[in-house]
Amino acid sequence: MNGILLSAEDSVTLAERPAGALVAIAVAAIAVLLFLIIKVRLHAFFALTVVSLVTALAAGIDVADVVTVVVDGFSSTVGSVALLVGFGAVLGRLVEVSGGAQVLSDKMLATFGERRAPLALAVASLFYAFPIFLDAGFIVMLPIIYTVARRLGGSFMLYVLPSIGAFLMMHALTPPHPGPTAAATVMGADIGLVVFVALLVGLPTWYLAGYRLSLVISRRYPNLPVPNLLGEPEVTEESERPGFGTVVLCLLLPLILIFFNTLLSTMNETGSVGDENVFYRLSELIGATPIALLISAMAAMYLLYVRPRRGRSLGGVLEDLVDKALAPVCSIILITGAGGAFGSVLTETGIGSMFAESLDAMGLPVILAGFLVAIAFRVAQGSATVAATTSGSIMAPAVADLGLSGVGLAAIVVAITAGSITFSHVNDSGFWLIGRFCGFDTVTTLKTWSVIGTAIGFMAFALSWVVYAVAA
Secondary structure, three states: OOOOOOOHHHOOOEOOOOHHHHHHHHHHHHHHHHHHHHHOOOOHHHHHHHHHHHHHHHOOEOHHHHHHHHHHHHHHHHHHHHHHHHHHHHHHHHHHHOOHHHHHHHHHHHHHOHHHHHHHHHHHHHHHOOOOOHHHHHHHHHHHHHHHHHHHOOOOHHHHHHHHHHHHHHHHHOOOOHHHHHHHHHHOOOHHHHHHHHHHHHHHHHHHHHHHHHHHHHOOOOOOOOOOOOOOOOOOOHHHOOOHHHHHHHHHHHHHHHHHHHHHHHHHHOOOOOOOOHHHHHHHHHOOHHHHHHHHHHHHHHHHHHHHHOOOOOOOHHHHHHHHHHHHHHHHHHHHHHHHHHHHHHHHHOHHHHHHHHHHOOOOOHHHHHHHHHHHHHHHHOOHHHHHHHHHHHHHHHHHHHOOOHHHHHHHHHHHHHHOOOOOOOOOHHHHHHHHHOOOOHHHHHHHHHHHHHHHHHHHHHHHHHHHHHHO
């Protein structure tokens, strides 16, 4: 998930605090935040905002800069998340109310069988997560998960958690997602080899730590109901349901547009396509994830809803549909932004950098040091993307001194990205986004999302070390 780092021009005044005091402040802030949310039942948006302000003051950020740090963290996170969540929620709602989710679930269950429904959803999520960000892709997949869960009954956890594991693995380890792409770039690794090692490591990791572990955890929640966060389910006449191919086209359209951008960008970097190439310039616009989702949502309005209902008066219906899709996600966007603000405060204190410098100076094996540095940044500031990017930058000189390249270097990149998704907690915007869309309370999110992410991170690291040892 996205996080922020203030630029040099936006640097703030920070009073000197001993390292031990900063750690104590961070631990106390997280403890107070959990207490307010879990015990006091204060709304997470207010709890995160209040704790962010108090933590900034306690950590020594100048009074004049406190609001700037909090607002910058909030606005940066919301700026990256709001469009993805908004357009993704509308696309997901269209898939559901048009009957498209029912069409897909019928096809999926007929192909895989009801007993393999969690596996079918996880595999579908695995493919869908490859080119698209976790938050956007997961929101679009949600109505399909909702529909399957309602049809088959049982706990919602059984169907949603395996999909979460698939999205987590792909988002954390594989380019073109921002964390692994940035880490590979700053360390000089070949993107193609990083994708190869990430899939070599990631697929068994997903199956064991993502899918199988999810099935075990879901047994602890046998009666979790299906939430209605995208609106109440609607029954659609079979004659008005879109065709299977049409639904698949609407779901694949954002992936096609994003892949188009990725392909042209790669060709531009290699010199095959110039900066002024009309297709490259077009790909920069329509291949950006928010625009790809906007185009897909607009196309879905016509293909999934309007065209199958030709001859019917639909005046105001689409507007009402969009309003109902956006209303439930407003609270989620605010909570996610507040989580980004809290992460921004912890980033500004330098706690993550302090841990990273200590680990880097211990003389650990370079792949282990990179993994631990990424964990330190992840725990301190929340963003997996920032953790992977910053850790890659810190470890790049040590890797360069060793003269590593090829598969060995790619394995180190994957190890760093594995560390970047471990120990997700209340300063991670993804923690709130996924938890709220699934209808989880804070404790449940810690016991599910956080556990799955940490298990994936540690198993991926262990396997990447094996690849590194073999390559070396």
